[in-house]
Amino acid sequence: MSDPVPAIEVRHLVKSYAGATAVNDISFSVARGEILGFLGPNGAGKSTTMRILTGYLPATSGHVSICGIPAATQPDMVKRQIGYMPENNPLPEDMRVSEYLYFRGRLKELTRRKLSPRIDEVLELCDLKRVRHKIIGKLSKGFRQRVGIAEAILAEPPVIIMDEPTIGLDPHQILIVRDLIASLRGRMTVLISSHILPEIEMTCDRVLIINQGRVVAQGTPAELRREILGRSTYELEFAGDVAALPAVLTAVDPELHVVTTGEPDADGFRALRLTTSHDTELGEALLHALSARADFRLRSLSRAHPTLEDVFLAATRRSWDVRSEDLRKN
Numbered sequence: 001m002s003d004p005v006p007a008i009e010v011r012h013l014v015k016s017y018a019g020a021t022a023v024n025d026i027s028f029s030v031a032r033g034e035i036l037g038f039l040g041p042n043g044a045g046k047s048t049t050m051r052i053l054t055g056y057l058p059a060t061s062g063h064v065s066i067c068g069i070p071a072a073t074q075p076d077m078v079k080r081q082i083g084y085m086p087e088n089n090p091l092p093e094d095m096r097v098s099e100y101l102y103f104r105g106r107l108k109e110l111t112r113r114k115l116s117p118r119i120d121e122v123l124e125l126c127d128l129k130r131v132r133h134k135i136i137g138k139l140s141k142g143f144r145q146r147v148g149i150a151e152a153i154l155a156e157p158p159v160i161i162m163d164e165p166t167i168g169l170d171p172h173q174i175l176i177v178r179d180l181i182a183s184l185r186g187r188m189t190v191l192i193s194s195h196i197l198p199e200i201e202m203t204c205d206r207v208l209i210i211n212q213g214r215v216v217a218q219g220t221p222a223e224l225r226r227e228i229l230g231r232s233t234y235e236l237e238f239a240g241d242v243a244a245l246p247a248v249l250t251a252v253d254p255e256l257h258v259v260t261t262g263e264p265d266a267d268g269f270r271a272l273r274l275t276t277s278h279d280t281e282l283g284e285a286l287l288h289a290l291s292a293r294a295d296f297r298l299r300s301l302s303r304a305h306p307t308l309e310d311v312f313l314a315a316t317r318r319s320w321d322v323r324s325e326d327l328r329k330n
């Protein structure tokens with residue numbers, strides 16, 4: 001049975017900085033063992049929210065608790081529950097990797113006896129064994145990010161919060177960090193912000209999108225696709241009379257229609273995009289209906305899957321439109 005106390009609980013969180021509201025009535029919760037992607041355009045309020053969750057910044061109002069412990073009244077207890085990797089994580093340039101982890105482990109009150117084997121474990125997990133005796137200031141960005149992650153998971157806290165852990169990394173390093181985060185699934189609760197949306201889609205169980213300090217969408221990537229984009233798209237390579245298509249398509253699904261038609265290639269095939277607001281899988285019925293016509297030729301047919309980037313752009317644009325509408329009314 002899953003633990004009834006969520007790892008992270010946020011209710012009606014508000015944070016104002018000298019008159020400007022950075023976080024405006026945000027509510028969400030994260031179950032134990034879940035990996036949540038925290039998305040939003042620049043300035044949406046992600047870092048502010050993360051700093052409040054980690055007990056480093058007080059909220060203006062609202063409630064935040066980590067594993068049932070309220071951040072407002074017990075920030076020190078909350079810090080013990082969390083491994084936090086802030087944006088542009090500052091690391092001591094002149095310390096060696098293992099020396100730094102030892103120092104941080106002692107600050108986290110790990111006993112000397114436990115600390116040595118645990119440092120070996122995190123060095124292994126973060127692929128840092130080769131550089132354990134290197135000076136941090138001489139490491140490349142990818143290694144430094146991994147030192148930050150190693151530090152965050154060192155004391156095996158139940159909750160890990162990472163602000164842009166893959167920022168500035170090359171695709172190989174991103175892959176390593178992605179696998180590392182995925183390896184925490186089920187063992188730790190992870191909240192991770194990133195602008196690299198394919199990464200989030202591959203790593204996270206659920207996604208929360210905020211814009212201008214408000215939650216504009218939350219759910220699994222599949223749920224968000226349905227909720228935000230609310231339609232299915234099919235792509236096909238077709239040769240034949242395009243004007244004869246609508247009658248065939250509406251017999252498959254009354255709402256199915258052609259949205260774009262490409263130019264025919266040398267063999268007479270053109271790329272077509274079809275869309276419908278219905279979510280039912282139509283591939284088989286479509287294949288059947290199109291193949292039944294002797295004057296139609298079909299070279300390929302596939303259902304197009306919108307990316308998380310499509311969802312993100314639509315959700316943040318939609319909330320921007322709603323807000324502009326409010327401003328016009330007031």
Ligand SMILES: Nc1ncnc2c1ncn2[C@@H]1O[C@H](COP(=O)(O)OP(=O)(O)OP(=O)(O)O)[C@@H](O)[C@H]1O
Binds near residue numbers: 042046
């Ligand atoms: N210390 C501060 N004082 C005043 N305003 C601040 C402060 N920190 C953040 N802000 C403002 O609060 C808003 C939210 O900023 P925040 O850094 O939380 O956004 P973010 O979503 O993390 O953005 P990014 O993706 O660019 O890191 C922004 O308008 C920012 O300018």
